Amino acid sequence: ETGYTSRLELMQADSELRSTRAQIPPLQHQIAQQENALSVLLGDNPGAVKRGEFAQLTPLRLPSQLPSTLLNRRPDIAQAERQLVAADATLASSQAQLLPSINLTATGSLQDRTLPDLLDNPLRLWSLGGSILAPLLNRQALNAQVDVSMAQRNQALYSYEKTVLNAFKEAKNAIVDFNKIKEVYQLRLKLERSAKTYVDLAQLQYINGVINYMDVLDAQRGYFDAQIGVSNAIRDELIAVVNVYKALGGGWQIEE
Numbered sequence: 001e002t003g004y005t006s007r008l009e010l011m012q013a014d015s016e017l018r019s020t021r022a023q024i025p026p027l028q029h030q031i032a033q034q035e036n037a038l039s040v041l042l043g044d045n046p047g048a049v050k051r052g053e054f055a056q057l058t059p060l061r062l063p064s065q066l067p068s069t070l071l072n073r074r075p076d077i078a079q080a081e082r083q084l085v086a087a088d089a090t091l092a093s094s095q096a097q098l099l100p101s102i103n104l105t106a107t108g109s110l111q112d113r114t115l116p117d118l119l120d121n122p123l124r125l126w127s128l129g130g131s132i133l134a135p136l137l138n139r140q141a142l143n144a145q146v147d148v149s150m151a152q153r154n155q156a157l158y159s160y161e162k163t164v165l166n167a168f169k170e171a172k173n174a175i176v177d178f179n180k181i182k183e184v185y186q187l188r189l190k191l192e193r194s195a196k197t198y199v200d201l202a203q204l205q206y207i208n209g210v211i212n213y214m215d216v217l218d219a220q221r222g223y224f225d226a227q228i229g230v231s232n233a234i235r236d237e238l239i240a241v242v243n244v245y246k247a248l249g250g251g252w253q254i255e256e
Contacts (some may be wrong), residue, residue, distance in 0.1 A: 009213040047248035066252055071167045073249030080163040094149040174247040178240040185233035195226040
């Protein structure tokens with residue numbers, strides 16, 4: 001209106017403004033979807049979520065040392081451990097079936113007899129009943145059952161070892177990601193401050209006629225991108241804390 005700039009610079013500024021405004025509706029759409037999901041998760045009807053202090057949420061600080069016993073609370077480790085215990089019990093039961101069942105009493109005549117003695121006396125063996133003969137006559141089938149139980153037990157053991165190693169990997173990756181994302185946040189924060197200073201200097205130089213308005217627009221665009229970068233870094237840092245919490249099976253607080 002006063003002739004300080006050309007129409008080209010005016011349309012460029014208008015284009016930048018409209019481009020920035022066009023980014024708002026998709027973000028509002030994502031916010032509404034997340035709020036609806038959170039409401040349903042809390043057992044409420046889909047709708048807006050009361051923010052309160054939520055908007056001021058800051059990442060928690062991790063202790064310098066984390067005991068590996070925290071991983072025992074992970075549901076996948078607990079499941080693998082119980083499957084291994086069950087497989088051990090099944091193997092012990094299968095091995096126990098290989099042993100003949102003989103009841104000896106303090107007053108019985110079998111008190112001083114051993115199993116080889118009974119095998120040498122078939123009549124005596126038959127008089128004890130079928131319970132002692134079953135493991136002897138079905139030994140091949142019982143041995144096969146022991147082999148199956150042993151294979152299942154080894155499979156459960158290997159599965160447990162794999163689960164534990166994967167838990168350590170996920171925990172270590174989550175902690176490393178959290179520490180690196182904190183560094184990214186600090187760098188993006190410094191970049192935002194530099195971009196803001198650049199905008200102030202560009203506007204001052206434009207007012208004094210040193211540069212044209214295109215340079216001011218470039219500075220403002222860089223500052224806007226830097227602000228978005230800081231917001232993304234804050235989001236990534238909060239997500240990293242959640243990943244650490246999940247990897248450790250429920251946080252890092254040690255129960256007394």
